[in-house]
Amino acid sequence: MGFPxxxxxxxxxxxxxxxxxxxxxxxxxxxxxxHTKKTLHQLLxxxxxxxxxxxxxxxxxxxxxxxxxxxxxxxxxFDRHIVVPNPDVRGRQEILDLYLxxxxxxxxxxxxxxxxxxxxxxxxxxxxxxxxxxxxxAVEGANKLTASQLEHAKDRILMGTERKTMFLSEESxxxxxxxxxxxxxxxxxxxGAHPIHKATIMPRGSALGMVTQLPSDDETSxxxxxxxxxxxxxxxxxxxxxLVFGQDHVTTGARxxxxxxxxxxxxxxxxxxxxxxxxxxxxxxxxxSEMQSRIDAxxxxxLREAYDRVTTxxxxxxxxxxxxxxxxxxxxxxxxxxxKRILLxxxxxxxxxxxxxxxxxxxxxx
Numbered sequence: 001m002g003f004p005x006x007x008x009x010x011x012x013x014x015x016x017x018x019x020x021x022x023x024x025x026x027x028x029x030x031x032x033x034x035h036t037k038k039t040l041h042q043l044l045x046x047x048x049x050x051x052x053x054x055x056x057x058x059x060x061x062x063x064x065x066x067x068x069x070x071x072x073x074x075x076x077x078f079d080r081h082i083v084v085p086n087p088d089v090r091g092r093q094e095i096l097d098l099y100l101x102x103x104x105x106x107x108x109x110x111x112x113x114x115x116x117x118x119x120x121x122x123x124x125x126x127x128x129x130x131x132x133x134x135x136x137x138a139v140e141g142a143n144k145l146t147a148s149q150l151e152h153a154k155d156r157i158l159m160g161t162e163r164k165t166m167f168l169s170e171e172s173x174x175x176x177x178x179x180x181x182x183x184x185x186x187x188x189x190x191x192g193a194h195p196i197h198k199a200t201i202m203p204r205g206s207a208l209g210m211v212t213q214l215p216s217d218d219e220t221s222x223x224x225x226x227x228x229x230x231x232x233x234x235x236x237x238x239x240x241x242x243l244v245f246g247q248d249h250v251t252t253g254a255r256x257x258x259x260x261x262x263x264x265x266x267x268x269x270x271x272x273x274x275x276x277x278x279x280x281x282x283x284x285x286x287x288x289s290e291m292q293s294r295i296d297a298x299x300x301x302x303l304r305e306a307y308d309r310v311t312t313x314x315x316x317x318x319x320x321x322x323x324x325x326x327x328x329x330x331x332x333x334x335x336x337x338x339x340k341r342i343l344l345x346x347x348x349x350x351x352x353x354x355x356x357x358x359x360x361x362x363x364x365x366x
Contacts, residue, residue, distance in 0.1 A: 015056055022060035022078075023067055086122045089115050095123050099130040106146040114150055117197075119215065121157075129153045155204070158212070168208065173329060175241060176201045176209040179253055181324040182240025183211040183233055185317050186310055188343055192229035199324075200333040208253065209328075214336075224274050227264060231306040232313075234261035239310045240321060265302040269295050275302075 132153035194213035238254035273280035
């Protein structure tokens with residue numbers, strides 16, 4: 001390959017040279033064999049700046065900036081770095097407009113609502129969403145893309161494909177219904193928790209059911225209250241199983257919830273300084289054995305406190321737990337509005353963010 005200071009390129013100036021996946025040839029030389037260093041060495045020599053290169057711009061892209069050789073990113077070489085994060089709400093809306101502009105849309109399609117409901121999606125994810133919805137429309141023989149088809153595509157990307165052929169016993173369905181109802185009721189009655197979007201006991205991917213929640217906006221930072229609320233919601237499924245079926249009949253279905261809760265508690269203690277016992281410090285990757293013991297004790301304390309809070313809450317709202325579980329057993333999937341109609345007669349007030357159900361992103365709890 002040629003590089004920007006080669007004679008052919010100078011003759012063709014002005015020009016832009018773009019190297020995609022620069023990490024393939026520009027990763028740190030400490031990890032490389034002798035013969036594979038030569039390409040990087042040539043690139044570094046050509047970029048030294050001693051030759052005339054007016055009108056030539058060299059651009060490169062990588063998803064792994066941390067492994068690039070320091071000599072490649074020093075001033076005079078790749079010295080201007082532009083971070084391209086996942087798009088925000090406005091960016092997702094513009095990307096969706098681009099992919100949907102040549103497709104017939106039903107009147108019920110709200111592109112802005114879809115953009116708000118897909119936080120963390122990049123351009124490729126959004127293109128995939130539109131393609132899945134278009135395939136479903138073709139299979140159904142529809143002439144236009146509908147909101148339900150786009151919602152189906154989003155659910156498939158976020159939660160996996162529905163396992164329609166999977167047979168679940170009545171006992172397993174009942175346990176799953178109470179498990180998901182526990183998540184939903186804790187989310188509905190905990191200040192700082194994201195509003196509920198839907199609950200389902202339809203198996204998707206490796207999960208037998210799930211509750212999805214909607215953040216009120218694209219979040220850049222999260223408060224301690226919100227993190228504690230998330231801990232509580234994670235515990236809701238396990239505690240609901242215990243209250244209804246007894247401790248001896250608790251299943252392994254809460255494994256992923258407990259894994260999420262444990263990792264979150266470690267993050268709060270070790271990375272965010274949200275523990276009074278440990279203090280406002282960021283713990284390195286390999287803490288001393290004494291510090292590790294203190295961290296472990298704080299993590300267990302956070303999890304036990306969340307467990308106790310959720311136990312108290314679900315005992316208080318036991319009638320609502322049974323009502324919501326029975327509704328899930330009958331209808332399998334419930335929207336936010338349907339969940340609110342079930343819970344409100346049982347004295348479930350919720351919080352403002354739950355009442356103003358804004359469809360702006362999803363958190364999935366199985």
